[in-house]
Every structure is written in C-alpha cells, then in structure tokens.
Amino acid sequence: MSRVTEAGGRGPQSVVARPGLSRRLTETKRVAAIAAPAGSGKTMLLRSWIEESGLGDRVAWVAAGSSERDPQRFWVSVFDALRRTGAGAPLVPLVSAAPDADGWALVERLLTALAPLREPLWLVVDDVHELGPAALRQLELLVLRAASASAALGASGASDLRFVLASRHDVRLGLHRLRLEGGLVEIRAADLRFSLAEARRLFTGAGLDLPEPAAVALHERTEGWAAGLRMAAMSLAGHPDPERFAAEFSGSERTVAEYLLVEVLERQREDVRRLLLRTSILEWVNGELAELLSGVGHGERVLQDLEEAGAFVLALDSDRTRFRYHPMFAELLALELRRAVPGEVAGLHRTASGWFAAHGRPLEAIRHAQAARDWDQAAQLLVSHWPGLYLDGQDAAVHELLAGFPGAVRAGDAELAAVAAADELTRGSLKAAEQHLNQSERAMASVPAQRRDRADLLLGIVRLLTARQRGDLDAELQQAQRLRTIAEHPQASRPSGPARPASGEELRAVALIGLGYASSWSGGPAQTRHLEEGIALARRIGRPYLEFTGLAYKSAIEATRLAPEAETSAARAIELAESHGWTDKVAVGVASVASAGAMAWQGRLDEAEAYLRRAGLTIGPEVEAVAALAALFIRGQLELVRGRAADAFDTFQTAETLAGHLAGAHPFARPVRAWSIRTLIRLGELARAEQSLAEIDEPERDSGLVRVVAATLRLARDDPRGALAELGPALDTDAHAGWRAWLVEAFLLEALARDALGERAAAGLALERALEQAEAGSTLLCFLLHPVAELVERHARGRTSRARVVGEVRTLLGGGGLAARGSAQKALVEALSDSEIRVLRYLPTNLTAPQIGDELSVSRNTVKTHMRSLYTKLDTHSRAETVARARELGLIARVGVVG
Helix, strand or coil, X not given: CXXXXXXXXXXXXXXXXXXXXXXXXXXXXXXXXXXXXXXXXXXXXXXXXXXXXXCHHHEEEEECCHHHHCHHHHHHHHHHHHHCCCCCCCCCCCCCCCCCCCHHHHHHHHHHHCCCCCCCEEEEEECHHHCCHHHHHHHHHHHHHHHHHHCCCCCCCCCCEEEEEEECCCXXXXXXXXXXXXXXXXXXXXXXXXXXXXXXXXXXXXXXXXCHHHHHHHHHHHCCCHHHHHHHHHHHCCCCCHHHHHHHCCCCCHHHHHHHHHHCHHHCCHHHHHHHHHCCCCCCEEHHHHHHHHCCCCHHHHHHHHHHCCCCEEECCCCCCEEEECHHHHHHHHHHHHHHCHHHHHHHHHHHHHHHHHCCCHHHHHHHHHHCCCHHHHHHHHHHHHHHHHHCCCHHHHHHHHHCCCHHHHHHCHHHHHHHHHHHHHCCCHHHHHHHHHHHHHHHHHCCHHHHHHHHHHHHHHHHHHHHHHCCHHHHHHHHHHHHHHHHCCCCCCCCCCCCCCCHHHHHHHHHHHHHXXXXXXXXXXXXXXHHHHHHHHHHCCCHHHHHHHHXXXXXXXHHCCCCHHHHHHHHHHHHHHHHCCCCCHHHXXXXXXXXXXXXXXXXXXXXXXXXXXXXXXXXXXXXXXXXXXXXXXXXXXXXXXXXXXXXXXXXXXXXXXXXHCCCCCCCHHXXXXXXHHHHHHCCCHHHHHHHHHCCCCCHHHCHHHHHHHHHHHHHCCCHHHHHHHHHHHHCHHHHCCCCHHHHHHHHHHHHHHHHCCCHHHHHHHHHHHXXXXXXXXXXXXXXXXXXXXXXXXXXXXXXXXXHHHHHHHHHHCCCCCCCCCCCCCCCCCCCCHHHHHHHCCXXXXXXXXXXXXXXXXXXXXXXXXXXXXXXXXCCCCHHHHHHHHHHCCCCCCCCCCC
16 A cells, blocks of 8 residues: 655645555556656655555666756666665666766666566656656667566566656657557556545645535645645644635645746746746637737647646647646736736736637637626627527526626616526526616617617517516517517518627527417417427527427426326426536426426326426526416325315415416416315315305306316215206317316216216216226326215226226225336346446437437447347337337336327
C-alpha cells in the first residue's frame, strides 16, 4: 500500500493511502509513465511507494533536474543510483564524468552490465521533461532494449530492468510499441486527482476537522489537484472560519498564486503569457478567440502545446480545438491581467461578446457584454435571443442573465421588463410577473421606432404565457390568434432590425399550441387539431422543447375528456423531457397530472398516486394553476374512492377556492363543484348537498355530470324513481356522441335504481351497457363510488360479453387494485444489460442506428449488436415489435392506447 505524503515543509504532515496507484506501479512489467502538471503529487507518490512497498532495495531513483540536461551527468547519476541497490551493486560498474565518456556508449555498457540480472529492478526517473534531447534519445534506447530483453530472457541485454518515468507532460520516447503490446502502464493527471474521500483523509491527517460543506467546496475548487489541497490544508491550520476560507479559496490565494506563478506562468514565453492573460476572461477558448484577444498567432497550436506541457490547460473535445483552464489557474491569470492592464479588461470582454454573438452563442455573448458593463448591448442581445432560449427550455440561464442587470436597467427597458415577467412566471410568481408586465407596457412609448414591432411581439408572447398561468382562456385565445396572424402574414406586422424574436414557423407553432390549448377547454374534440398542428410543426422545425410542452398541454386537454389518448401524449412528453434533461420543467408536471388522471379513471390507483407526487415537484397554485387545480381534483377522487370522504371534501374545497382565483369561470370549476357535492352525499350531509345542487345555474344543472350527481343524491334518499328521472336526459341516445366518463356512471346508477325497483332484467341490461362504456374508455373508477358489488357478482354468474372488464371490476371491488394495463407476467429469457436498456430507450424515437450511436457515443455496429440481443431476449423480430413488447413489460414508458 502506498501512502502519499501531502504536506510540504511547513504545517502539519498528512498522508493519504492510495493503494490503487501503488499497486499499478508495483505490478509494472516493463514501463510505467506518469505525466501530470506541477503539484499533481507525482514525486510524493514515487517516494512513498519506494519507502513502503518493501521494494526499497530494488529501486534506483534519479531526479533529472536541469543539471542532468547534459547526457554525461545524467548517466553518471543513473549508474550511481543503480549501484546503490542490492541487485545492481555487484553488477553495475563505477563510472565518472570524463571528457571521453559518451552517453550512447554508457547505455551499451549498462545493458551489458545488467545482462545477468534475474530479479526485478526498477529505475525511477523523475522530471524526465528536464532532460535534453540527446539524453532523452539515449534513455529511449535503454528502455526499448531493456523491454525487448525482458520479453525474452536469455537474450543479450538486461533481463528484468523496469522503468517508472515521471514528467510534467508527455515526452517523446517512442513508447507506442510498448503501449500496443500492453507493456506500458500510464498514469495521468486524472488518475492522480484526489477523490473527495481522499481529500477528506488528507485534511484529517493534517489535524483538520473540516465541516463537510467546506471539504466538498475545497475539493471542487481544486478539482482534486494535490498541491492545491495541500496548500489549503496548510493555510487552514488555525483558521477561525474554515467554511468561509473554503468558499473564498482561489488561485489568487498567496501560496497558490506564488506556486502557479513560479511553476507555470513564469516558465512560458512572453507571447504565451500574453495569450494566457488575455484569454483568462473566457470560460473556454479556441485558437480563433485566442488570436483575436491576444494578437498572438497560431493560437490553437499554442493551446495544444500548453495542454501537452501540463500547463493547467485542458482540452474539451477529442479534436483538441476547444480548451479551458484549471479554475485556480484561471483565477491567477485573471488577477495578473487586472494588475498588468486594468484598462483593457472591459474592452476584452466587449470583443469577446461580439465574437460569441457572431458565432451563434448568445449566452456567452450576453455574459461578456454584462462583464463589460455594456448594458444596452447586453439587453439587446438578451431580448433578441430570448424566444430562442425559451424555445430551448433555458429558463434557468435566462434567470441568471437577468440577475446580472442592475434593477434600474431592467425596470427602464420595456423589452427587458417583458423578459423579466416571463422569468417570474417560470419561477411561480404571478404577482411579480404582472408587475414587470405593467412596467413593460408603461415603458413601451420609449422604445425606438425601429424596435417597436419587435417589442410589441415580445410583449404578446409574454401576455399569452401570463394569461395561461392565470387561467384566462379568453386572453390566451386572443393573444394566440394575434401571434398566429403575425406568423402567417409577415407583411402585416414584423419586427424590424437584424434580430427578431422568432422565425415565422416557430412563432406559428407557439401560436397554434396556445390557440389549441385555450380553445379546447370550451370547444369540441376537433379543437385539438390546433395543438396537433403545433406539435407536428415543432417537431418538423427541430424544436423539441416546444414539441414537449405541446404534448403536455395536449395530454391535459385529453385528460379532461377522460380520453385514453391522454396517457399516450403524456408519456411522449415525459419521454422527451427525460431524453433532454427537462424533468424539472413545469410541463412535466402538467403531463404527470394528465397521466395521474388517466390512471385514476382506469383504476390504477397506486400509479395515479405516484404521478401526482411527481407532479407536485414542478407545479403548484403559483406555478401552472390549472394543472394544480387538476391535481387537487384527482387527489380528491382518490381520497373518496379509498373511503376517506372527509379528506376528499377538504381537498375539493381547496380546489374550489383555487378555481375561484382563476380568471373568469374556468371550465374545470364545474367538475370540481360536482365532485364536492358528491362527497357531501358520501358524508351523509344530504340537505347540504341538495342546497348546493339548487345553487347551480342552468345550463350546468342540465349537464350529464350534474345529473349523475343529482341521481346519486336521489338514490341516497331511497328515491330510485327520482334517480331515473334525473338520468333520463343523460341517457338519451343523442347525448352519446363521443365517449363520456359520466355515461358509465349514469348506466351504473340506472342499474342500481332498476335493481332497487325489482327490475332485475333491466338492471342487468343497464349494467352491461355500463361495462361496455367502461371497456371502451378504460374507465373503472365509477365502480368504486357506488355499492355495486352484488350486482357485478350476479352479472358475472350470468352470460356476458364483457368477461375481461367484469374480472377487472371484481378485482377492484375486492380491494386488490389494478396493475398497469397490459403488463406481461412472462419473465424475460435473460435480464437486459445496462447498455441494452440505454439502446432500448431510444428505439421509440425516429433516430436511426447511427444516430442512436452518436447519442450514446458508441458505433452503429454496437447499437445493432444490442438491438439483435434485444430481439432475442424479448422474443421479437422487429424494432416496432420490440418497442411494443418493452412497453408491455413496463421497461419503457407506455404510449399505446390502453384497453
């Protein structure tokens, strides 16, 4: 086991066990190469390995400092080190520096001397990067000849000489053949980085009892850099506020800054230092940006050389065209830039902003404009790009950018105030959103004429979103129609200037989704065509976030009609969200509520509960109030069918209060009121229920849902004829257009009323019709609301064409609950691997095998191999069949029509 001493010459000593790295060095058969930047812990690892591995007498150590750039001096050091080992002492001759000593001859002499060696002997060369070209070539010869001899004992040359070579960067030693043969062990900066657990042990060994947040912060700030952690430990000794120190610890801290200056920055050429300082304002840099900001040519080559040299420059892509600096090095560079040329910093940010804007990277462009305190440019960039950011689901980034403006700038700019209103909506503050919206409307008169159309259009989009949040269907419909007109008739009104809020197709998709959602609440099923058009358009123009939100709102509408398609749309929306990392978005909550509603009506009560819990993570009365109202409605239903009528009534009362706060008489208020009355009946408060029914105005009193509730009240009063009278209009054949959940319940109540009147045949016929409607729409919840167990059992003993649904109803009534529809009981032939599951999740999409491979960073052949394995394990023969089978087994989200 190796223990790395991580303290310097002052402060408490702390050691950290790193057995994995120690084992790799001990098990080296030929060559171990350690390449990592200054302070990564290379030398300490080597010293502790030698001291505690039990190999001390078989390890020769050479520190290749600047004095060893002369090959002769280096080889004298190697001979001396080998002579000090037990195995090398009797074999290696004494040599000394002499004018006629030749490095190449010394290598041959050493190979001959070590030929009789029959036990492992390690030669450790530290700081290999300090060697001159001649010494490096000679070392390469020794390594390759010794490795070749080690592979064939008995041949001339050293039989078992092994090497550990440590450097700050890769050195050209021609080790590629060893790498291909498996004879090369490579340890790099990533391997040497301390894990959080190792960092904790370092602090503990230094006598520090750090709070967990402080330890985590220091580990994140240093990115596991050994020297940074060591310097933090030394500085923390006796510090009165460790958490504050951890939060403030940076590359500008004195000991860190001195180390990085001496060991990294001052070692660079003047032009390279200029490039590093002037690009330190960036989160990432490429060659073009580096040249633009520094004036230094061949920027990409310079950055690549710095990365190879281990100068705290890290490549961000496999092509090595984009780079970032270690955060502590970046902080030192920024400090040095402010010291050297403070007057140039704002100009550098302004230049960077222009470059990012021209290259389609608005977030970076806005941040740099803000850093330059160019508020007008920053505001124009944000306003111009906000629709695109909104359509990409980047509300968190917009919130961060808005926070970077002074309050007076936000309030005084009409367009920026409109963006602030949209931001408040995403954060659930309707009141604050309306305040910003009012500010925007008041400031519109000050918008320059050339930007007036753009500002007005931006305001229209935000008004649409605000109306949706308030549940103001009329206002949302009005704004959606206006946006659609603008999108489809650009000559009528179009933003002027080089940047506009959205393309015509994007704007049209936004308008269609808004139009479809608002109009579908009060219109017939045909109104959802606008939603479908908007979703299809979003998909066609490559706006998955807009497609996702459209699907979520489509599922909400479908759920209010208790259509089985609600679960389909909701599942597709959630799949999109999961594949793009949008699971914290409000629309996921909307889709989750729709799923909960569909599952509750199907009798899948536990699943409905789970989706309600998920919905609660992203929605509430202040965030998507209509969806929050729907969630309360479903919660009340679940409480009622589970026998908790008092809790159900409280829930429905809360829902009614929330409905009263929505703008206008929202259509969802009607079912909430009806179910609240239904709950009063269950509680035995019949007079109160009667009074509530009497207060309902026409035509709502004549609706099928309210008549069903009235019939329930009549049955509770032992008035089956009165119940039938209430149900008569609802059971009229003209009312059966489309499928209605209340129709299932109407036939069920008719069956109860007929049975109470002794009309068993008629009761059986009514129950059969209830079962028929329930089967068609997968609607079983009604059977839990009324005392129908005896009727169902009697029906089950007779002849019925609805055996399956009768079985499900009996299961429900027996308290067993229903599992997910269509879930297969057959076990898989063999469990799926993690890789197969990852591929499986992409099969429902329209991505090809190569595209799936790109998403998963694997080859198309690997994807096809996994697909063939899926076919075997799921006993399928095609992609479509595999998707269907996986949904049946619950391996991926269900999107098929249930029933």
